[in-house]
Amino acid sequence: MAQSVRPQAGVSRAVRLDAWGGPEVLDVRDVPAPQAGPGQIRVRVTAAGLNPMDWIMTADAGTAARFGLSLPAGFGTDYAGVIDQVGNGVTGFEPGDRVFGGALSRAVADFVVIDLSGGTAAEEAHHTPDGVDDRTAATLTIAGRTASAALAVIDPGPGDTVLIGGAGGGVGVFAVQLARIAGARVIGTGSAASAGFLRDLGAEPVAYGDGLADRVRALAPDGITAALDLHGTETVEAARELGVPDGRICTIAAQVDGVPAANGANATPGDLIEIARLVASGRLRVPIAATFPIAEIRRAAELQAGRHVRGKVVIDL
Secondary structure, three states, rough: OOOOOOOOOOOOEEEHHHHOOHHHHEEEEEEEEEOOOOOOEEEEEEEOOOHHHHHHOOOOOOOOOOOOOOOOOOOOOOEEEEEEEEEEOOOOOOOOEEEEEEOOOOOOOOOEEEOOOOOEOOEEEOOOOOOOHHHHHHHHHHHHHHHHHHHHOOOOOOOEEEEEEOOOOOOHHHHHHHHHHOOOEEEEEEEEHHHHHHHHHHOEEEOOOOOHHHHHHHHHOOOEEEEEEEEOHHHHHHHHHOOOOOEEEOOOOOOOOOOOOHHHHHHHHHHHHHHHHHHHHHOOOOOOEEEEHHHHHHHHHHHHHHOOOOEEEEEEE
């Protein structure tokens, strides 16, 4: 992986926001490097993956407050890198260990400090398995947790035919493959241009838009048994029309009366560790759609926020 200029001692490049808004409010600043205290580790970040939640929760003051954010704020949650400081009382981690995890709205920086008592996607670290590069490791936490939590609701297995709406997005690439690993048949919605991409993931592509239920019925005349809507409500509506009970439908980006919703907080650390193992073994792959240096954070955020990218967007540090 091409590396950016390494930070000076005591200084960290970090993305900062002085106002809530879109990609235009993102700036790269030199800030004092954070230091690891008791029970904490400091990670020299090598890659940070972007997710829709990054720009959603920093778009306005009300949403930011619900996530406990205040100005000035950082940006990005998924990270991967190498431990370079270990605080008193820390066990199981040493300087030089490769790690990945979550650092809520502060991952796009040269250094992040992780409090190991956190135990959530907002504050966690896991050893990066051999065979998983840092760019890939930096994409796993939010999308992997969210896909695992959503699949736990519908519990796919052999004999199931699962309809996944938004199958080519950041969460979709995990959900499709995990459902296939569980033994289910997967039909994934996307644009006509994404059909080949979805087939490569293991899904049978179907175009989204008006008439979705009819197109799914033609692909699966014996019916579908479960559905994930990873974008809005279109897939929910089609699944209901095709007779799927609400208990086997799940959303992540919309609330629908009677339909369960899931997010990454509902997953367990064990889910994420298993995903990393699947990546290391070659059974699950994470398509990297684009990489950017930290200096191009605005361009990267614009691409990710467009919601048409296939796979993940990663910042190299």
